[in-house]
Amino acid sequence: MSRKHSPARARSTSRKLSVGGWVAIITTALVICGSLTAYAGYHNISSNLNQENVNTDKFGDRPTKVEGVTNILVVGSDARDGENADYGEAEGERPDTLAIAQLLPEEKSANLVNLPRDSIVAMPACDPVEGKDNKPGQEAHTGMIGEAMNSGGMQCLWKTVEQLTGVHIDHFVSVDFTGFKGMVNSVGGVPMCIPEPVTDEKAGGLELEAGKQTLNGEDALGYVRSRKGQGDGSDLSRIKRQQDFMGAMLKKVTSGDMLTSPTNINDFLASVTESLTTDDELNLSTMSDLAITMREVSMDDITFVTVPNGPHPNDPNRLQWSQPAADELFNALANGQSLAEDDKDSGGDGDGGGGSVEPQEVSAEVINATGITGLAEEVSGGLRERDFRVAGTGNPRGEVPDQTTVYYGDGQKKHAEALADELSTATVESNPALGETVQLVLSSDWDGFQGSGDSGGVPDGVEGKTASDAEVECG
Known part of the structure; x- marks a missing residue:
């Protein structure tokens, strides 16, 4: 049986993700949700999960799905209703964080690609959302990528990301502020190295001392949302901190006893699922299947990248995606290519013997x-x-x-x-x-050679890091 090819590569055997661990790269919640299928609390937790229908049939022509690859649109929502009202007022709902999480079980790797919220892009037309006067739809126009969610909900955002990237999206996961805090607290906080003291009133009155410390849910939320109080105040520097935090959370989850205790898992899910929303095809059974296929992933092979970008010519406070580097990155994703560096010997697969072929x-x-x-x-x-x-x-x-x-x-x-x-x-x-x-x-689909001439790793012009790179220790 043929399949679209992406480079086969062996993975290091150290620090593997267990069934449940790899979710930290896409919100941590998914795999641990999937792990619950063996426990009595499964049905109670399942009933808490919020699900939303996305009718992809209305999208028209869609990117081709690559067999064996799962692409999940990950959204950190800035909704300020309900329990999230404590985080100030905001008009409408836009993604505070937006990324594509690509799961590659055959390659034993995963890619997480951040799409900066300040990106100015070509937006497609979207229909109004039935029964929601605050989601009137939109005409095709140029604007910030997050506008799609505000005007047409998750369906419009999903359509927009597919059309911009050429990557087939299979599912979405959205978590709000309250859900994020619950995840962090349920794992006992996340150790981080804070390089400099942080004070940011706009991030919930965040105050952090410099040095190694364990962030609780409230401080962690402020840390990953803070802009003006850290670095150069840009969304790009905030994305780098978010990537470091996800890596640190992954280390915490996989190095302790979080996943060995049914009680710990149930506590985690009870605090998260009410704030977690997925498409109606991503249920706990599907999550469990995904978790099992990804249990052998090493943190060295979870790659975080941000779409290559630069200042927009019409507004230096906004971004435009840099070409051809952005298209080369999206082409790698669309073809199911691992972004992990191919610096290990490829093990034998029973056909052709071990070792790489020059x-x-x-x-x-x-x-x-x-x-x-x-x-x-x-x-x-x-x-x-x-x-x-x-x-x-x-x-x-x-x-x-x-x-x-x-x-x-x-x-x-x-x-x-x-x-x-x-x-x-x-x-x-x-x-x-x-x-x-x-x-x-x-054949008729011939599209030339890979742009970088490289068989693996992050394309030229794209900066990447792995989950192992997270700064947990100081000095």
Whole structure:
């Protein structure tokens, strides 16, 4: 069975996430929710979960879903109603934090890509939300990305993110201020290194001393929301602190006994689920399935990145996404490519033996099934530039695949994967009739080589960090 290919890579065996741990990268709540299926409190907790229908059929053409990859839109809501009214007044509802969490179980990795709330983008038209006068919909226009949620709810925000990024979104998770505090308190607080004293009246009167300390829910919320009281006051510096905090929370959850005690898990969920909202297809059973598939992920392979950006030419206080770096990042996500650095030996998978395959070890025949004259020779030149050996070119005989495909014979799977890693879009598929030469068949979806020419890691021009990089200790 063929699938869209993303680089296979081995992962370090230290500090693995258990079933429940990896959720810290996307709000911490999801996997621990999924872990509850074995406990008597499951049904009571399940009834607390808020769910919302998102009709993706109304989106029109959507990005292609990559088999085996789950993309979750993560929203930190700034809603100020109910228990959140203590955090001041705000007109409408916009995402305080917006990110795409990509789960790659076959790669044993995860990507978390922040979309800055100050981004000025091309917004699509959205319908009004039935029964909500405060969600009138919107015409297509240019504006800040968070406007989509305010004018058309989660459905409009989901549609906007898909159209801007070309990444197929499978689910959404939204947590408000109260839910965030509950998560932090239920794990006993989160240790952090605070480099300088912090005072910020606009972040709930936040006051923190410099040095290592354990943040409770209230202080943690102020810390991740604070702008003017820390750094340069920008949303970008705040995103970096949020990434550090998520990494620190992940370390706390996976290093203690949080996940070994049914009581701890139930306490966590009781404090969180009333403030957690998901789409109606992301129930606790689905969360549990996702948790199980991601239990082998190492913190070294959870990558945090922010969309490349710079000041907007019309307003230096707003951002525009930098090209081509932003598109290269979104292309990697759309194709299910891990952003973790590929600096480890790839272990054996039962086909082709252990160890990585270098381009010069791969011999490939290029078959042009596109009808574009001269494309096979052009692609052959690109392969030679990347140190692959080209055994020849030709035209197809018989049926051709719908997608660009690298076929391989016995013992040659890693050779085919090494070639596919260099292509923007490709599948790999076995063909026992082939010998030691793999066969690249260019089909109608041919989209060239990867922009960076790299088979893994963060694309050029994109800065990234891992969950292991979180500053917990000082000095």
